[in-house]
Each structure stands twice: as C-alpha cells, then as structure tokens.
Amino acid sequence: MRKPLACAAAALAACALTTTPTHAATLKTAGTGWKLASQLGVTSISPFRQYTITFATTAMKARYTPLLAPAVAQIKAAGVKITIGGVEAVNPAKCGPVGHIQITELYRPMGKAGFSQGMPCPNPAKGVGVGGIVAYDSEYWTGYRIETYKLRNTLVHEPLHALGLDHPNSRDAAGQEIPYGCVATSYGNTPVMCSPNGGYKTATNMGKLTGYDTNGLKALLANARAQGIK
Template structure:
C-alpha cells in the first residue's frame, strides 16, 4: 500500500515545505494521470544526469533490484538516465549523493501497516531533482498479507516519488486526495502512481509503468529542457 505524500520525521527529517519556485509557473506540472511534486520544489529532472538506485544492504539489492528492472528499462526508454547501482550507507535524515535514489527498509515508515514512503530531496536548485530516499515497509517480508500485484506495484511506485512524481488523484472539496480517484484506461488500469494502489494487476504487467506514469517522467524531462537544462 502507498502513503499519502507528506514529510515524515523518520524519512528525510530535513524536509521542509516551501512555496513552489517562481520558475515553475511557466512549466507543466500536471496532466492526465500524472502530477509532479511541486510542493517539494521538484519540477524537472536533468536529461543528462545519471540517476542511480542504490541499496542500504546487499540483501536489499538482491531483493529489490530484480523487481525494479522493468521500471528502470521503461524509464530509460522515456529518456531518463536511470540505472541499478550498488550498496551504500543510507541515512534517512538526509539526502545521499547527487543523483542517488537510496532504498532502505523500515518498520512502518508511515506509521501504518503496509504503507511505504518515497520522496525526492526537497527544494533542489532550479527545481531539478537530485534524487531521494525510499523506505519500504519491512513487514512485506515478515508475514504481512498483501496481494502480489500490489506489492510489485508499490515497489515500482516509491522510486517514482523520489524522481519527482506525486499521486495524480482527484481531490475532494476539502482538498484531500480521493482514494483510487484517478483516470483509468478502457481496461480499468490506473496510473501506478495512483493512491493507495494503482497499476496493472496481471502477472505479466504488474510492476510496469503505465503510459500515464511515463508521460509524467517525460514532463519532468521536458520542463528541464524548457529551462535550458541539459
């Protein structure tokens, strides 16, 4: 299951919400089935920067790297330079090296069973994402009951937060996200970024990004180019 996107003390404690950078006004930050994390100051990702997924332990790399392979390939096909990297120390109170999406596990990082968290490093210069941190709920591997497709989609969902995508859910009258309130294909498939659980449900396609999600990644790249960022 997914989180409602918010700063949490346990993950990236240095997070501080600020107003969206003024340059973002000329950029496209939402579309059908996708939305950017402008509330954290991220409006783009560099078309040339190498983004690398790293892991807190070798065991985590062995566990998650195979499950992220399809997502990485799709992101690269959309123009993102994304790769699977190695093992490095993860300090959840601060961001790691520039371009790194650091993956670790925590017990209920959002304080609720089954909910994981991913977020970008906040307020990067010119809104260009520099990576982030993902904390998967360790309960997934200790007996917590979750459908396989939900688990696979969640594993793919969180790194997209770290790259700069937010939940594309419609909002109710109070401004709260409507659960599952997302655009869907004619087959009923919602974006993998839809909260609390979106993405494909079939064995063959679970864990893969939908066209909506790929359009979000392309928007992040397009925004960078619009600013003259290479």
C-alpha cells in the same frame, strides 16, 4: 500500499515546504494521469544527469533488483538516465549523493502496517530533481499479507516519488486526496502512481509503468529542456 507524499519522521527530517520557485509557474506540473512533486519544489529531471538506485544492504540489492528492473527499463526508455547501482550507507533522515535514489527498509515508515514512503530531496536548485529516499515497509517480508500485484506496484511507486512524481488523484471539495480517484484506461488500469494502490493487476504487467506514468516522466524532462537545463 502508499501514503500521500508528505514530510514524515522516517523520511527526510529536513523536509520543509516552501513556496514553489517562480520558474515553476511557467512549467507544466500536471496532466492526465500524472502530477509532479512541485509542492516539494521538484519540477524537472535533467536529461543529462545520471540517476542511480542504490541499496542499504547487499541483501536488499539482491531482493529488489529483479523486481525493479522492468520499470527501470521503461524509465530509461522515457529518456531518463537511470541505472541500478550498488550498496551504500543510507540515512533515511538525510539525502545521499546527488543523483542517488537510496532504498532501505524500515518497520512501518509511515506508522501504519503496509505503508511505505518515498520522496525526493526537497527544493533542489532550479527544481531539478537530485534523487531521494525510499523506505519500504519491512513487514512485506515478515508475514504481512499483501497481494503480489500490490506489492510489485508499490515497489515501483516509491522510487517514482523519489524521481519527482506525485499522486495524480483528484481531490474533494476540502482539497483532500480521493483514494483511488484516478483516471483509468478502458481496461480499468490506473497509473501506478495512483494512491493507495494503482498500476496493472496482471502477472504479466504488475510492477510496470502505465502510459500515464511515462508521460509524467517525460514532462519532468520537458520542463528541464524548456529551461535550458543540462
């Protein structure tokens, strides 16, 4: 399960929303089934920067690598230079090295059972994502009951936040995100970035990006190219 992308004690303590950089006004930050984390200042992904998924422990690397591998292959196919790396120390309150998407586990990182947290490092220079932090709820592995497809989709959902994608949910008259309020294919598949639970539900495709999510990644790359960013 997921929580709206926002500042949280278990995430980046330094997270502070500021005015979106002026250059973002000319960039595309939302489309059908996708939305960028422009409220955190992320509008682009460099097509030349190497992004690396790392893990807080050897056990986490062994646990999550096979579960993330299909989605990582899709992200690479979309044009993002990304790889699954090794183990390094992770401080959930501080961004790691540039380009690193650091994965750890915390007990209820959002303060609620089953909810995980992922977010990009806020306000990177020129809006180009520099990686971020993912904190999965450790309860997934200690008896918390969650459908397999929801778990697999959540494990992919959070690193996509760290890359710069936000929830594409529609909003009500008060501006609040509508749960499950996302576009769907003719087969009823919503974006994996839809909150609280989107993505494919079948054993064959769970944990994979939909075309909507891929289009969001391509928009991040297109925004970088539009600015001449390398």
